[in-house]
Amino acid sequence: LPADQAQDMLLVNKQLNDAATQGHMDAQFFLAKMHDSNNGIGIYPDFTTAAKWYLEAAKQGHAEAQSYRAIMCSQMGRWEEAYMWHLAASEQDFTFSQGHLGDCYLFGRGVVGNSAEALRWYKIGSKKGNGDSSKMLAHMYDTGEGVEKDETMAAHFYKLFIEQEGKYSHRSPHNILAHFRLGEMHSMGLGGCLKSAAKSTSYFKICATAGHSR
Numbered sequence: 001l002p003a004d005q006a007q008d009m010l011l012v013n014k015q016l017n018d019a020a021t022q023g024h025m026d027a028q029f030f031l032a033k034m035h036d037s038n039n040g041i042g043i044y045p046d047f048t049t050a051a052k053w054y055l056e057a058a059k060q061g062h063a064e065a066q067s068y069r070a071i072m073c074s075q076m077g078r079w080e081e082a083y084m085w086h087l088a089a090s091e092q093d094f095t096f097s098q099g100h101l102g103d104c105y106l107f108g109r110g111v112v113g114n115s116a117e118a119l120r121w122y123k124i125g126s127k128k129g130n131g132d133s134s135k136m137l138a139h140m141y142d143t144g145e146g147v148e149k150d151e152t153m154a155a156h157f158y159k160l161f162i163e164q165e166g167k168y169s170h171r172s173p174h175n176i177l178a179h180f181r182l183g184e185m186h187s188m189g190l191g192g193c194l195k196s197a198a199k200s201t202s203y204f205k206i207c208a209t210a211g212h213s214r
Contacts, residue, residue, distance in 0.1 A: 009043055020053055028057035029065045038075075039068050047072075058085060063092040070097060074109075083110030090121065098125035099133040106136070106146060115146025126157070131164035135174050142181065151191030158182050179206045 013034060019027035032053035037045035051072050057065035070085035083104045089097035098121050104111050106118035119140065125133030138157035141150045158178040165175055182193065183203030189195030 013044065020056070023060075025057040025060040025062045025065070028053045028060075029062050032057065032065065032068065036068070039071060058088070061088075061092070063089045063094040063097075066092070067094050067097040067100075070100065074100075079104075079110035081110070090124075095125055095128045095130045098122075098128070099130045099136065102133060102136060106140075115140075119147055126160065129164055131161050134161040134164055135178070138178065138181075151185065155182065155185050155191035155193050176207050176210050179203045183207065 013031075016027045016031040016034065020031045032050045033039075034043050035046040035053070036050035037047075051069070054065045054069040054072065058069045066085045066089040070082045070089065073079070073082035073085065083101070086097040086101040086104060090101045102118045102121040102125065103109065104118075105114045105121065107113065119137070122133040122137045122140070126137055134157045138154050138161055139145065140147045141157065142154035143149070158181055162175065162178050162182075165172065180203070183200045185191045185193040186196050186203065187200035193199075
């Protein structure tokens with residue numbers, strides 16, 4: 001950074017630190033983001049400092065801080081604490097954590113596995129536009145993991161996932177899989193999909209463009 005910008009950032013950091021120390025949760029959250037090189041701004045990368053201030057803001061009820069603290073706990077393998085914070089954020093309607101909470105229940109991370117709860121939280125997240133939740137619903141219905149296999153529901157959530165993730169690269173492995181499965185479904189007329197060589201080919205072409213061979 002140029003000298004004047006660096007000086008400005010130091011001033012901002014000091015002001016946030018003063019406010020955070022006085023207990024202002026928004027300041028605590030933004031200070032954490034300034035030190036978080038994975039999920040935040042990472043101007044002054046320091047995992048320990050970021051974790052500390054996310055925790056302080058999370059304890060005061062800051063939903064996004066609760067979610068970020070949960071992610072950090074996951075990275076450290078502290079699954080029970082990760083579950084606790086994802087649950088707290090989800091109950092405050094923080095969509096990002098709702099998908100992760102579904103993962104906790106589906107895979108038994110930090111909590112006893114419960115596919116019904118996983119399904120419930122994924123559906124909540126999906127309705128609010130969370131692509132990861134839709135992706136997991138497609139997976140559950142397509143494979144029958146934790147729910148009765150239903151190709152029609154799988155096709156619905158694959159399409160919804162693609163729509164929700166439209167702003168992201170088609171090269172995403174999950175995006176490629178969704179296109180590939182829809183290509184198969186249209187090829188064979190499964191899951192309520194019209195049997196259509198044209199539609200099937202259009203989905204497979206996207207996979208091929210992304211480097212996935214049928």
